[in-house]
Amino acid sequence: xxxxxxxxxxxxxxxxxxxxxxxxxxxxxxxxxxxxxxxxxxxxxxxxxxxxxxxxxxxxxxxxxxxxxxxxxxxxxxxxxxxxxxxxxxxxxxxxxxxxxxxxxxxxxxxxxxxxxxxxxxxxxxxxxxxxxxxxxxxxxxxxxxxxxxxxxxxxxxxxxxxxxxxxxxxxxxxxxxxxxxxxxxxxxxxxxxxxxxxxxxxxxxxxxxxxxxxxxxxxxxxxxxxxxxxxxxxxxxxxxxxxxxxxxxxxxxxxxxxxxxxxxxxxxxxxxx
Amino acid sequence: xxxxxxxxxxxxxxxxxxxxxxxxxxxxxxxxxxxxxxxxxxxxxxxxxxxxxxxxxxxxxxxxxxxxxxxxxxxxxxxxxxxxxxxxxxxxxxxxxxxxxxxxxxxxxxxxxxxxxxxxxxxxxxxxxxxxxxxxxxxxxxxxxxxxxxxxxxxxxxxxxxxxxxxxxxxxxxxxxxxxxxxxxxxxxxxxxxxxxxxxxxxxxxxxxxxxxxxxxxxxxxxxxxxxxxxxxxxxxxxxxxxxxxxxxxxxxxxxxxxxxxxxxxxxxxxxxxxxxxxxxxxxxxxxxxxxxxxxxxxxxxxxxxxxxxxxxxxxxxxxxxxxxxxxxxxxxxxxxxxxxxxxxxxxxxxxxxxxxxxxxxxxxxxxxxxxxxxxxxxxxxxxxxxxxxxxxxxxxxxxxxxxxxxxxxxxxxxxxxxxxxxxxxxxxxxxxxxxxxxxxxxxxxxxx
Numbered sequence: 001x002x003x004x005x006x007x008x009x010x011x012x013x014x015x016x017x018x019x020x021x022x023x024x025x026x027x028x029x030x031x032x033x034x035x036x037x038x039x040x041x042x043x044x045x046x047x048x049x050x051x052x053x054x055x056x057x058x059x060x061x062x063x064x065x066x067x068x069x070x071x072x073x074x075x076x077x078x079x080x081x082x083x084x085x086x087x088x089x090x091x092x093x094x095x096x097x098x099x100x101x102x103x104x105x106x107x108x109x110x111x112x113x114x115x116x117x118x119x120x121x122x123x124x125x126x127x128x129x130x131x132x133x134x135x136x137x138x139x140x141x142x143x144x145x146x147x148x149x150x151x152x153x154x155x156x157x158x159x160x161x162x163x164x165x166x167x168x169x170x171x172x173x174x175x176x177x178x179x180x181x182x183x184x185x186x187x188x189x190x191x192x193x194x195x196x197x198x199x200x201x202x203x204x205x206x207x208x209x210x211x212x213x214x215x216x217x218x219x220x221x222x223x224x225x226x227x228x229x230x231x232x233x234x235x236x237x238x239x240x241x242x243x244x245x246x247x248x249x250x251x252x253x254x255x256x257x258x259x260x261x262x263x264x265x266x267x268x269x270x271x272x273x274x
Numbered sequence: 275x276x277x278x279x280x281x282x283x284x285x286x287x288x289x290x291x292x293x294x295x296x297x298x299x300x301x302x303x304x305x306x307x308x309x310x311x312x313x314x315x316x317x318x319x320x321x322x323x324x325x326x327x328x329x330x331x332x333x334x335x336x337x338x339x340x341x342x343x344x345x346x347x348x349x350x351x352x353x354x355x356x357x358x359x360x361x362x363x364x365x366x367x368x369x370x371x372x373x374x375x376x377x378x379x380x381x382x383x384x385x386x387x388x389x390x391x392x393x394x395x396x397x398x399x400x401x402x403x404x405x406x407x408x409x410x411x412x413x414x415x416x417x418x419x420x421x422x423x424x425x426x427x428x429x430x431x432x433x434x435x436x437x438x439x440x441x442x443x444x445x446x447x448x449x450x451x452x453x454x455x456x457x458x459x460x461x462x463x464x465x466x467x468x469x470x471x472x473x474x475x476x477x478x479x480x481x482x483x484x485x486x487x488x489x490x491x492x493x494x495x496x497x498x499x500x501x502x503x504x505x506x507x508x509x510x511x512x513x514x515x516x517x518x519x520x521x522x523x524x525x526x527x528x529x530x531x532x533x534x535x536x537x538x539x540x541x542x543x544x545x546x547x548x549x550x551x552x553x554x555x556x557x558x559x560x561x562x563x564x565x566x567x568x569x570x571x572x573x574x575x576x577x578x579x580x581x582x583x584x585x586x587x588x589x590x591x592x593x594x595x596x597x598x599x600x601x602x603x604x605x606x607x608x609x610x611x612x613x614x615x616x617x618x619x620x621x622x623x624x625x626x627x628x629x630x631x632x633x634x635x636x637x638x639x640x641x642x643x644x645x646x647x648x649x650x651x652x653x654x655x656x657x658x659x660x661x662x663x664x665x666x667x668x669x670x671x672x673x674x675x676x677x678x679x680x681x682x683x684x685x686x687x688x689x690x691x692x693x694x695x696x697x698x699x700x701x702x703x704x705x706x707x708x709x710x711x712x713x714x715x716x717x718x719x720x721x722x723x
Binding site: 059060061062063064065066067068069182184185188189191192195196197199200201202203204206213241242245267268269270271272273274 | 297298299300301302303304305306307308309311349376399401402618619638640647648656657658659660661701702703
């Protein structure tokens with residue numbers, strides 16, 4: 001038989017205070033951790049916006065509307081295919097140079113050259129390098145340290161390619177910033193970018209404001225296993241066209257191991273148009 | 275107790291946001307690209323007793339209809355009738371559907387008195403298997419093109435429910451009468467497809483900056499006379515297209531040019547410099563009264579209006595730099611709502627509003643020549659439309675806003691260059707040259723009716 005030992009009141013007060021303290025600490029820690037995580041992305045976001053705006057205002061566009069259209073189509077397919085990095089991007093990745101003095105000289109060299117996309121890219125990745133010493137140790141161990149990581153770079157490239165065009169958003173829900181973009185969401189966006197060029201409708205179906213959603217199943221090698229109508233538009237021709245677009249766009253890039261379990265389970269829904 | 279609940283609430287909320295990424299992920303593919311509609315023009319019955327000239331005009335009508343619709347490349351894929359004829363004549367819709375055809379225009383011809391031919395065109399929508407319209411007309415060799423464009427227009431209206439360019443005209447200046455001793459540039463008018471060019475002016479001088487009224491009944495132009503005397507001036511003329519009689523409107527000292535009609539047809543806007551500095555004025559054609567629209571120490575030139583006259587786009591040097599930039603104002607009173615719209619370009623010229631006032635097309639100096647650019651009315655979406663295509667100037671929107679005509683100059687040798695008028699879609703897809711072997715053609719203006 002156990003005897004309940006009565007402790008002095010102060011004991012309970014201390015215990016309670018300790019537990020409260022721990023909880024508060026954990027919460028503060030958690031929110032700080034989240035804020036910290038977002039901070040990095042916020043910086044990237046600001047840069048993305050700046051790069052878009054700068055390209056806008058500096059000069060008359062060199063590329064014609066038709067060229068931009070072609071580039072956008074080509075960019076989508078090339079950018080999202082695995083390992084297919086656009087040339088100027090690869091060149092623009094500078095070796096991390098901690099010595100700011102040397103960097104200064106390099107920048108001057110750039111200034112004499114005619115500004116090109118590659119140079120623009122260089123400038124932005126340089127800026128990131130300058131910030132590096134401020135970042136914490138944990139960042140230093142990541143491959144992200146090499147200027148922008150490839151995902152951000154291709155995003156940047158896409159933005160610059162599009163130049164002065166306002167593009168439609170893709171996310172259905174306001175996720176605030178792209179920091180919340182999970183692996184799966186990123187992959188799904190990639191898939192939708194690949195499907196878009198194949199998504200075509202005859203003019204009589206365009207004005208009807210129809211919508212359908214398609215569930216897609218992708219195996220670990222990127223092969224489209226199955227696609228099925230999740231929400232029908234009610235117009236069979238519309239649904240068939242959407243299915244056709246998905247089929248034509250496949251095979252997709254192989255999903256990363258982390259998410260392949262979910263892609264094969266059919267966790268990705270494509271909305272036509274939303 | 276309450277505090278505990280609150281704390282637990284907060285913690286569970288935190289974990290919730292972290293574990294949000296379970297379940298389905300939905301991504302939007304976005305709006306579909308509109309597929310072009312396949313259409314075909316099939317000649318039905320051709321009367322067997324038609325003579326050669328009648329057969330000829332029937333063929334010409336058939337190719338005119340086909341050609342008209344090929345201008346709307348962005349909407350239609352015009353197919354050749356081969357391979358569709360039999361199914362079309364039998365009205366075998368399921369076979370046509372298999373061939374992905376959307377529109378079928380089946381025209382039956384019959385002989386009419388006086389060597390004329392009457393045509394009955396039936397327009398079918400294959401996707402819904404219904405007849406959209408029947409168009410009837412009688413034509414002869416003389417009025418074939420006018421009647422043909424009218425039939426095309428009726429068909430287009432039934433299909434797209436909006437106006438077409440088929441009945442529109444383009445006025446332009448050509449130097450084809452220039453002799454070795456005298457430079458002569460006169461005003462001409464042609465159909466949108468470059469046919470039926472007719473001469474409008476006979477001044478034996480140099481006509482510059484023409485303009486067509488919104489109803490298409492009057493033209494304005496400035497004239498530099500060839501005779502040399504001390505009163506030589508650039509004067510402004512108006513011509514009624516019914517009577518073809520020119521009349522001087524303004525002969526004030528200095529520039530009297532760049533005149534355009536305001537949408538009411540009563541007033542015009544022009545650049546005048548009689549008060550010292552180039553400014554934009556409104557001038558009443560009946561009374562001759564003027565009203566200042568711009569008032570600034572910098573020069574303001576080249577006005578253009580949208581269809582309802584609520585907006586005017588013009589060039590101004592008021593930014594301070596020596597480069598003329600694009601501005602938009604409300605022309606109904608002086609210096610009202612002036613907003614800068616262009617911020618780039620070494621030398622911008624001839625801004626022209628689209629009829630709906632949503633876009634401005636202009637030419638700008640780039641890499642040693644002029645190219646055509648387009649910008650939204652609010653200053654967004656600056657697009658380049660032409661490149662490596664000679665020097666391109668004077669854009670002008672079609673009446674439906676879907677096309678832009680412009681003049682393009684190509685240097686052939688050190689002493690020779692040729693200038694012609696071209697048409698492109700508003701997205702910069704060039705459809706082709708509409709003037710050919712007609713001297714150097716410049717300053718096209720597309721009618722807005």
